[in-house]
Amino acid sequence: MSGSAIRPTERTAARIVPANAAGxxxxxxxxxxxxxxxxxxxxxxxLGADASSNAAVARIYAAKGRPAFNPLIAxxxxxxxxxxxxxxxxxALRLAEKFWPGPLTLVLPVAATNLVCELARAGRxxxxxxxxxxxxxxxxxxxxxxxxxxxxxxxxxxxxxVTARHVAEDLGPDVDLILDGGACPVGVESTxxxxxxxTTQLLRPGGLCRALIEEALGLALPERVASHEIVAPGAxxxxxxxxxxxxxxxxxxxxxxxxxxxGGRFSQxxxxxxxxPAADLDEAAANLxxxxxxxxxxxxxxxxxxxxxxxxxxxxxNDRLKRAAAPRS
Ligand code: AMP
Ligand code: MG
Numbered sequence: 001m002s003g004s005a006i007r008p009t010e011r012t013a014a015r016i017v018p019a020n021a022a023g024x025x026x027x028x029x030x031x032x033x034x035x036x037x038x039x040x041x042x043x044x045x046x047l048g049a050d051a052s053s054n055a056a057v058a059r060i061y062a063a064k065g066r067p068a069f070n071p072l073i074a075x076x077x078x079x080x081x082x083x084x085x086x087x088x089x090x091x092a093l094r095l096a097e098k099f100w101p102g103p104l105t106l107v108l109p110v111a112a113t114n115l116v117c118e119l120a121r122a123g124r125x126x127x128x129x130x131x132x133x134x135x136x137x138x139x140x141x142x143x144x145x146x147x148x149x150x151x152x153x154x155x156x157x158x159x160x161x162v163t164a165r166h167v168a169e170d171l172g173p174d175v176d177l178i179l180d181g182g183a184c185p186v187g188v189e190s191t192x193x194x195x196x197x198x199t200t201q202l203l204r205p206g207g208l209c210r211a212l213i214e215e216a217l218g219l220a221l222p223e224r225v226a227s228h229e230i231v232a233p234g235a236x237x238x239x240x241x242x243x244x245x246x247x248x249x250x251x252x253x254x255x256x257x258x259x260x261x262x263g264g265r266f267s268q269x270x271x272x273x274x275x276x277p278a279a280d281l282d283e284a285a286a287n288l289x290x291x292x293x294x295x296x297x298x299x300x301x302x303x304x305x306x307x308x309x310x311x312x313x314x315x316x317x318n319d320r321l322k323r324a325a326a327p328r329s
Pocket of ligand 2: 151152160
């Protein structure tokens with residue numbers, strides 16, 4: 001581009017590039033320069049910044065409008081790097097070895113050699129760590145050579161993005177670069193487990209289902225205790241919220257409603273999208289946020305959601321829908 005003048009269209013558009021070698025190299029360079037880079041993971045698109053820099057992390061909170069008391073997950077490429085930042089209990093190590101890379105976040109006590117900055121940890125003596133199972137994400141983190149703080153790349157409280165276009169629609173030019181690696185295969189955020197001292201606790205259901213974690217640990221995970229000092233993920237009850245109201249466990253559509261179906265329960269028509277006609281929960285999770293966005297963009301008064309089973313990844317789907325339906329503040 002010649003000259004320094006920025007045309008209006010350029011000021012309002014986000015820059016999306018393919019997540020190929022050149023895109024990854026540019027993304028890594030921007031992360032090292034404390035800029036914001038959105039990138040695909042297997043769960044949802046992340047809004048990445050250098051997790052070791054308070055200044056870089058401050059930009060994440062500003063771009064998302066996220067309350068600064070809500071800490072961020074730091075993404076790393078190897079278990080050795082994770083061990084630099086967090087102290088692994090025997091249970092944490094078992095989970096990491098079995099499920100990383102993957103949709104599992106571990107909240108651990110900070111290690112003496114930790115680099116994840118205070119702002120990313122919201123001032124806590126704990127650190128949330130994950131190795132994502134997505135080749136673009138791993139390549140970016142490795143090329144940057146930094147822990148990468150990355151919450152979902154959407155305005156706080158809104159629907160999480162599962163395509164590069166969703167990120168551009170939500171964050172526009174507030175993100176310095178968006179790496180396009182196609183749609184996210186899992187479609188819901190990571191499962192968060194706290195391994196602090198003797199206790200192992202499920203803080204948020206997500207892409208890795210409870211039964212697999214319980215099998216690996218050989219114990220049943222206790223429900224999160226409400227009084228526990230750790231703030232719940234998406235601590236506010238209303239989260240993942242479309243503009244339309246959301247009505248759960250609907251048996252049929254009311255006039256004027258859009259339908260988010262599962263397993264072909266509603267009469268099919270233009271107002272309805274089926275998360276999985278074959279009633280497959282993994283397929284439903286992968287479609288969840290994109291279909292919520294699509295129905296919402298049609299401007300219905302409300303979105304009726306068919307009942308969805310709670311087993312497997314259904315626990316995470318129901319968690320997100322409950323928050324989407326919660327009263328808005
Ligand atoms: P997300 O909203 O997907 O970015 O997930 C971040 C969530 O992880 C937060 O809302 C917390 O519940 C949890 N979390 C992240 N960092 C920490 C930390 N240092 N200590 C405790 N929980 C954390
Ligand atoms: Mg989020």
